[in-house]
Amino acid sequence: MRNMDPSQEEREYRAQIKDRKRIVVKIGSSSLHHMSTGELNLTKMERLVRELCELKNQGKDVILVSSGAIAVGKKVMNIKPTDKDIPVKQACAAVGQARLMMIYQKLFAEYNHTTAQILMTKHTIVDEINRRNAHNTFTELLKLGVIPVVNENDTVAIHEVEDTIGDNDFLSAVVANLVGADMLILLSDIDGLYTDDPRANKDAKFISLVENLADVMDMGKESTGSNIGTGGMSAKLHAATVAMNAGTDMVIANGKDVSVIHKIMEGRYYGTLFKSHKDEKFDIAGYIDEM
Numbered sequence: 001m002r003n004m005d006p007s008q009e010e011r012e013y014r015a016q017i018k019d020r021k022r023i024v025v026k027i028g029s030s031s032l033h034h035m036s037t038g039e040l041n042l043t044k045m046e047r048l049v050r051e052l053c054e055l056k057n058q059g060k061d062v063i064l065v066s067s068g069a070i071a072v073g074k075k076v077m078n079i080k081p082t083d084k085d086i087p088v089k090q091a092c093a094a095v096g097q098a099r100l101m102m103i104y105q106k107l108f109a110e111y112n113h114t115t116a117q118i119l120m121t122k123h124t125i126v127d128e129i130n131r132r133n134a135h136n137t138f139t140e141l142l143k144l145g146v147i148p149v150v151n152e153n154d155t156v157a158i159h160e161v162e163d164t165i166g167d168n169d170f171l172s173a174v175v176a177n178l179v180g181a182d183m184l185i186l187l188s189d190i191d192g193l194y195t196d197d198p199r200a201n202k203d204a205k206f207i208s209l210v211e212n213l214a215d216v217m218d219m220g221k222e223s224t225g226s227n228i229g230t231g232g233m234s235a236k237l238h239a240a241t242v243a244m245n246a247g248t249d250m251v252i253a254n255g256k257d258v259s260v261i262h263k264i265m266e267g268r269y270y271g272t273l274f275k276s277h278k279d280e281k282f283d284i285a286g287y288i289d290e291m
């Protein structure tokens with residue numbers, strides 16, 4: 001959704017986005033797959049990779065958080081998308097993550113960029129030594145000009161099991177916090193935040209700029225419209241809490257057309273922008289531990 005009538009304040013704020021240096025982009029399973037067949041949408045993946053390579057070519061650091069391991073693995077293993085058995089999903093994640101990376105590596109290589117896989121769990125953040133190691137690895141990869149592709153390590157920790165970081169919306173905010181990103185783009189299956197669920201209430205109004213999370217906290221609905229992927233709007237607001245406190249601006253936008261990435265980065269009025277307010281005292285490990 002494009003805001004046709006941004007406030008002066010939003011205009012000024014959005015205009016600075018083009019100078020952002022370290023960008024985390026999250027894409028969910030529902031945006032990567034054809035709903036009708038469950039197969040990967042290769043055209044879209046190709047466009048996504050091109051968008052990210054273009055940011056990289058502008059001299060920015062880029063990190064992709066991509067879901068899809070379980071959905072791809074299920075497709076490869078001929079298992080129904082609705083199968084909820086946890087060991088089955090974990091096995092599928094092992095198969096699918098490798099397949100997903102193979103495709104990303106091939107696509108990024110076409111534009112002469114190198115990717116690396118980073119799989120994380122809750123312990124990567126909560127455990128101080130693990131956190132430091134992960135931070136060092138990200139920092140070094142970015143220094144080397146690599147584009148890290150991140151997912152939760154579903155094979156050893158999965159969303160339904162308690163011992164998890166949560167969904168990938170939240171994971172991407174955690175990554176943004178860990179690497180000190182100044183921009184996080186969550187590509188979702190809706191345009192951004194509305195005053196109510198726009199699929200159920202046609203009077204729901206689009207919110208273009210959020211400065212204070214408390215004002216919008218009760219607008220997050222638990223579900224998305226899709227059957228694949230896990231993050232609903234409430235998960236995104238949870239992610240916003242981490243991102244905003246970390247000093248990372250966050251935009252939720254519709255991943256239907258991935259060209260929205262460069263439109264956002266040009267400072268145009270797409271998606272809902274959550275304006276950050278860095279809190280030096282914010283303790284990410286403590287926050288996750290308490291969840």
Ligand code: GLU
Pocket residue numbers: 028029066067068069070071151152154159166167168169229230231
């Ligand atoms: N990590 C899961 C996967 O790759 C997806 C989790 C999510 O979308 O939040 O399949």
